[in-house]
Amino acid sequence: MLNILLQGFYMKTKILNNSRISSLSKLNRLLLSEPYNGAKSFILVDENTYTHCLPVLISKVSALENAEFFEVPVGEEAKSLEVAAQLWGALLDSGADRNSVILNLGGGCVSDIGGFVAAGFKRGIRYINIPTTLIGMIDAAIGGKTAVNVENAKNQVGFFHQPEAVCIYPDFLDTLEPKDLVSGIYEMAKTLLLCDKSAFDRLVRLASGCVKIPLKEIATFIPQCVDFKKSVVESDPCEKSIRKILNLGHTFGHAIESYLNEKVQPIPHGIAVGIGLKCELYLSVKKLGMSEKTYEDYCRMLHYLCELPKFTLKDTEGILSYMRLDKKNSDSLILCVLLQEIGAPVIDVALDENEIRDALLKFGKF
Numbered sequence: 001m002l003n004i005l006l007q008g009f010y011m012k013t014k015i016l017n018n019s020r021i022s023s024l025s026k027l028n029r030l031l032l033s034e035p036y037n038g039a040k041s042f043i044l045v046d047e048n049t050y051t052h053c054l055p056v057l058i059s060k061v062s063a064l065e066n067a068e069f070f071e072v073p074v075g076e077e078a079k080s081l082e083v084a085a086q087l088w089g090a091l092l093d094s095g096a097d098r099n100s101v102i103l104n105l106g107g108g109c110v111s112d113i114g115g116f117v118a119a120g121f122k123r124g125i126r127y128i129n130i131p132t133t134l135i136g137m138i139d140a141a142i143g144g145k146t147a148v149n150v151e152n153a154k155n156q157v158g159f160f161h162q163p164e165a166v167c168i169y170p171d172f173l174d175t176l177e178p179k180d181l182v183s184g185i186y187e188m189a190k191t192l193l194l195c196d197k198s199a200f201d202r203l204v205r206l207a208s209g210c211v212k213i214p215l216k217e218i219a220t221f222i223p224q225c226v227d228f229k230k231s232v233v234e235s236d237p238c239e240k241s242i243r244k245i246l247n248l249g250h251t252f253g254h255a256i257e258s259y260l261n262e263k264v265q266p267i268p269h270g271i272a273v274g275i276g277l278k279c280e281l282y283l284s285v286k287k288l289g290m291s292e293k294t295y296e297d298y299c300r301m302l303h304y305l306c307e308l309p310k311f312t313l314k315d316t317e318g319i320l321s322y323m324r325l326d327k328k329n330s331d332s333l334i335l336c337v338l339l340q341e342i343g344a345p346v347i348d349v350a351l352d353e354n355e356i357r358d359a360l361l362k363f364g365k366f
């Protein structure tokens with residue numbers, strides 16, 4: 001499998017792949033060189049990555065043998081101001097300084113809170129993401145979005161603070177539960193819908209035809225997704241324009257996730273995005289004339305991979321109330337990314353509330 005180490009995120013980004021040297025060896029070399037050599041290192045883990053990934057990291061990256069580690073709660077619970085304050089206190093107690101570096105070993109929740117803590121500590125210290133989930137590898141770890149949740153609404157407070165490096169070691173995917181892999185496949189579908197029809201078709205064929213998810217084949221899409229995300233972020237790091245395309249599926253997805261987490265039962269981020277993507281592709285057909293076949297292909301994969309919740313009218317109204325809170329809205333219009341066709345996204349499409357209700361109710365009727 002491909003190993004990737006992205007370094008120095010902006011123009012000088014290097015992607016070191018197609019090499020026999022593992023990305024963890026490259027990380028070791030990086031940490032032993034200037035300006036890391038001698039810096040205090042702190043590894044952020046959750047309970048899962050503490051058990052399954054930290055031993056691998058420490059055994060392969062000798063530069064981290066004296067690193068301290070901090071454990072945060074699993075999942076969205078980690079992304080709170082309280083956890084951030086505890087981590088800032090722990091860093092101070094451990095003598096962290098402006099030269100220190102935080103290594104986030106985990107999925108999107110670990111990199112979101114770790115990046116947030118790095119952005120705030122002493123007005124900004126360095127951090128490196130070592131994603132252990134598929135979503136982390138293709139999306140969350142890249143691009144410098146950091147955030148915590150406030151009052152059950154996702155990512156309401158945060159900074160753009162770019163990681164110094166992103167170290168992708170695909171063997172960590174072996175430690176994932178099926179629902180987390182499925183989450184990553186939906187996010188992968190989002191990326192391929194934005195950029196490459198033949199790759200999207202191949203993913204659908206692979207992911208909706210097998211009893212067991214073919215992990216090795218799925219992992220072959222990682223470099224393309226990484227390249228695409230990197231190029232979008234490099235041209236618009238602070239999401240003023242083109243970067244908004246990466247929110248495809250997320251206007252509905254975030255609201256679904258926040259609503260279900262608070263009122264029903266928690267749902268993994270990527271699965272909420274998968275549902276959101278279906279709603280947004282449905283509206284893409286209705287409003288922008290996207291091909292129905294693309295919608296149907298996506299739905300086939302979505303429903304094949306996972307059993308999904310059903311929404312009642314009450315749920316629909318609850319989700320709508322979270323959509324009104326979304327950061328991407330302006331002047332009380334609900335703005336969304338839709339597709340004209342694969343590879344042709346349109347940003348800032350205004351939706352009225354009846355269109356949103358229609359898409360959510362349609363969701364249960366495939």
Ligand code: GLY
Nearest residue numbers: 139143145246247
């Ligand atoms: N996950 C979307 C972005 O990084 O912009």
